[in-house]
Amino acid sequence: MAGRSVRKRPNKQLNPKPLPSMASSSSSSRFSYKKISMFISIVLIINIVVLLSKSSNMWSIGGINAHSNNLYSIEVVNEFPHDPKAFTQGLLYGGNDTLLESTGLYGQSTVRKVALQTGKVEALQKMDDSQFGKGLTLLGERLYQVTWLKKTGFTYDRYNLSKLDKFTHQMQDGWGLATDGKVLFGTDGTSMLYQIDPQTFKVIGKRTIRYKGHEVHNLNELEYVNGEVWANVWQTDCIARISYKDGAVLGWILLQNLREGLLMSGKNDIDVLNGIAWDEDKNRLFVTGKLWPKLYEIKLRPLKKHVHVDIEHICIQMPFHFTKQG
Numbered sequence: 224m225a226g227r228s229v230r231k232r233p234n235k236q237l238n239p240k241p242l243p244s245m246a247s248s249s250s251s252s253r254f255s256y257k258k259i260s261m262f263i264s265i266v267l268i269i270n271i272v273v274l275l276s277k278s279s280n281m282w283s284i285g286g287i288n289a290h291s292n293n294l295y296s297i298e299v300v301n302e303f304p305h306d307p308k309a310f311t312q313g314l315l316y317g318g319n320d321t322l323l324e325s326t327g328l329y330g331q332s333t334v335r336k337v338a339l340q341t342g343k344v345e346a347l348q349k350m351d352d353s354q355f356g357k358g359l360t361l362l363g364e365r366l367y368q369v370t371w372l373k374k375t376g377f378t379y380d381r382y383n384l385s386k387l388d389k390f391t392h393q394m395q396d397g398w399g400l401a402t403d404g405k406v407l408f409g410t411d412g413t414s415m416l417y418q419i420d421p422q423t424f425k426v427i428g429k430r431t432i433r434y435k436g437h438e439v440h441n442l443n444e445l446e447y448v449n450g451e452v453w454a455n456v457w458q459t460d461c462i463a464r465i466s467y468k469d470g471a472v473l474g475w476i477l478l479q480n481l482r483e484g485l486l487m488s489g490k491n492d493i494d495v496l497n498g499i500a501w502d503e504d505k506n507r508l509f510v511t512g513k514l515w516p517k518l519y520e521i522k523l524r525p526l527k528k529h530v531h532v533d534i535e536h537i538c539i540q541m542p543f544h545f546t547k548q549g
């Protein structure tokens with residue numbers, strides 16, 4: 224049932240106009256998009272609650288996973304303020320209780336340093352109005368940022384955010400960035416995860432990301448966490464835990480309750496979940512979304528292995544092709 228409803232989402236992709244989440248648009252299309260996503264979220268939550276309450280025997284018969292299903296729900300351990308005007312496209316932990324963030328939208332794109340506890344913007348580098356900021360990562364003393372619908376990116380000083388250089392990459396587009404401290408990992412909105420040399424910006428490896436044979440399209444914001452690459456999947460409430468070595472999805476983190484909670488509390492102007500930051504020293508995981516008034520510190524809670532969640536419908540979307548502008 225839930226699956227059928229969720230299937231409706233890719234229909235939007237027949238619409239040649241940019242989706243509401245990527246550009247300002249009429250209030251009616253935003254409204255219907257929200258209504259659909261709220262309905263889907265409610266159906267999903269009800270299903271998950273029903274499934275959790277059923278007996279294990281019943282669901283191990285119906286379920287597809289004989290062993291561990293590697294699915295995680297989340298528990299919120301802390302909530303922090305987040306600029307509700309920040310169209311979050313890149314997020315990382317910068318040490319000393321600060322976050323580094325890249326925001327999008329033409330005329331509003333920035334790179335910023337934000338105090339974790341207060342959400343206060345402590346430093347801000349405004350981008351040119353022709354640029355739409357996307358993924359951001361920190362390697363050494365430099366921030367690396369890619370931009371939407373362009374193959375150009377920028378580097379910035381990590382402390383004062385002054386712009387250092389411009390670079391050209393070989394991905395089809397710029398969506399997400401992360402690093403293991405040696406190479407850059409990048410996404411371009413397809414199902415491909417790239418490995419990029421941070422000196423030459425040449426692609427040195429790439430893998431198509433798959434879950435049980437299905438390509439996982441629309442890979443977006445990235446974070447490197449304990450040897451895995453974690454990716455937001457655009458227009459879903461799912462984070463894929465990816466093995467960059469073979470492209471397999473190792474597990475899924477289901478975050479439906481965050482966006483749903485914001486909508487229920489009357490925050491109707493929010494866009495999709497996007498932005499993962501990992502504090503390696505203190506093992507803290509942060510997530511937020513585009514235009515979300517909150518940033519959450521979360522912990523993962525493995526779902527019981529007999530719980531069946533229809534990942535193919537909840538987390539996997541049809542590919543979407545934006546019009547390239549050069």
Ligand SMILES: *[C@@H]1O[C@H](CO)[C@@H](O)[C@H](O)[C@H]1NC(C)=O
Nearest residue numbers: 316317318319320321381382
């Ligand atoms: C953290 O703060 C200390 C003391 O102000 C400073 O020396 C250090 O460079 C800061 N680290 C980062 C990553 O900003």
Ligand SMILES: *[C@@H]1O[C@H](CO)[C@@H](O)[C@H](O)[C@H]1NC(C)=O
Nearest residue numbers: 364380381382383384385386
């Ligand atoms: C920012 O820091 C760099 C050193 O990394 C320095 O060269 C530059 O002058 C600084 N810019 C500003 C505006 O302070």
